[in-house]
Amino acid sequence: MDKYLSIEAVGMSFGDSPILTGIDLAIRKGEFVTLIGHSGCGKSTLLNLVAGLLKPSAGTILLAGKHVDGPGPDRGVVFQNHSLLPWLTCLGNVHLAVERVFKDDVKKRTQAALELVGLAHASHKYPHQISGGMKQRVGIARALAIEPKVLLLDEPFGALDALTRATLQDELMRIVAKTGATVLMVTHDVDEAVLLSDRVVMMTNGPAARIGEVLEVPLERPRERLKLAHEARFMELRAEVLEFLYDKQAARGKNAAALKVA
């Protein structure tokens, strides 16, 4: 297996409290991998390590053979709460990212990114004038427009209602298929993980969380939500993730409520 994004023996601790220990994960080019686990297991921390927003206490992270040392435009990040700058239009938000990376065709690339997420018509609107789902699409456009080697998504649909979430999941599958993007995504939605991923990485409970199991999702693409809902193979995979989360890693106390099983 060729390693495009390679997380090697990574550990992370804040002060004396260990968050992650001995994380080994290799992701192929064009692969879609989700990290799933109970709240507080450190899956977002792992994503932030790959993003370069945090520095690992131990181990290394390599992207396309290059050592990850701090944030950079070779990784596109989509944050949970969209993080669009409210004083810039959708166009302005994407433009800010594009002009950082490309010298030529900045306007064209910006437009193309907004078209990709189906928001060309709203490009001159400000974030407060559009819906939550649309904001998250602009966030995805901003991350993709810089043509990153890997797309990092931190619970991107966590704050959306179920219907919007489903639409955006379909949209994301379409975009990923079209661009061949490599994706690492954090989620706590079991269906989302199985529907979108090539592999689901299940993490044990913290502190000092590890990778518990890795589940291959050999479902054919393109995947269709409605067909999958009746497919036995999908149900089995889903059950496996549920088993891991609720049986092997039963959440303690109030953490259980944070897990969504739609």
Add this chain to the structure above:
Amino acid sequence: MRAVALRKVVTPTSPPHPAARREIPVQVRPRRAQAPEWVVSLIAWGAGIALFVLAWASIATFGGRIPDPVVVGKAAAKIFADPFYSKGPNDQGIGWNVLSSLKRVGIGFGLAALVGIPLGFVVGRFKFVSGMAAPIIALLKPVSPLAWLPIGLLIFKAANPAAIYVIFICSLWPMIVNTAVGVRQIPQDYLNVARVLNLSEWKVFTKILFPAVLPYMITGVRLSIGVAWLVIVAAEMLTGGVGIGFWVWDEWNNLKVEHIMIAIFTIGVVGLALEQALMLAARRFNYG
């Protein structure tokens, strides 16, 4: 302050009491057409002013020394017919007096912005500097700006720069404090965006720090200019020269009380205009 007072007068436009509304379908009386909201506002506005003038007129009639609205109105017509005459430094039109007061406020306030806004950024950005500034600001902020006037006179040995200096001092604190608060309130998300995109320092400042702090800065500016306009009148009474504050004192010495009344309204109108202009600016930069 005047803007707020006027707003309050307009509030009778609030919806009718729910109980009152529920009664209507029971009594089969035809529903009367409601007057548009702006008409109600206008009536309330006019009623408030009428009441004020009436109270003033009755005080003038029974109280003696205060000129009644008609006398003041006539005097105002005369004064505003030629607001820009100039017969030497001690006898100038009200327009010149207002303008020279505004000029002092503008200069003192502009200097305060030049010093206070960058200082506010530094105080907001670095905890240690914030710790250093806290006791100084806490101690000096409640001091009446006029207490600084003798120091100003001592340093500058002239009335005009001393008055500007007082405006500078009183505008400085709100500017520093509000800018610093704005800098501290910048959401971590925005800074993460900057880090993820690896934006240059210049881009971070122009695209993230500055726009994020701007609404707070405008609040600082609004508070500053309000205080400055209050203070300039008092400072000019003490320093003399040309200016609306000096004019008030001069007319008191001439015992032209109707002119003092005119000055009071003029000061109010100019203060209201300054406040409204900045409210407009604040609304422009208030991101939903």
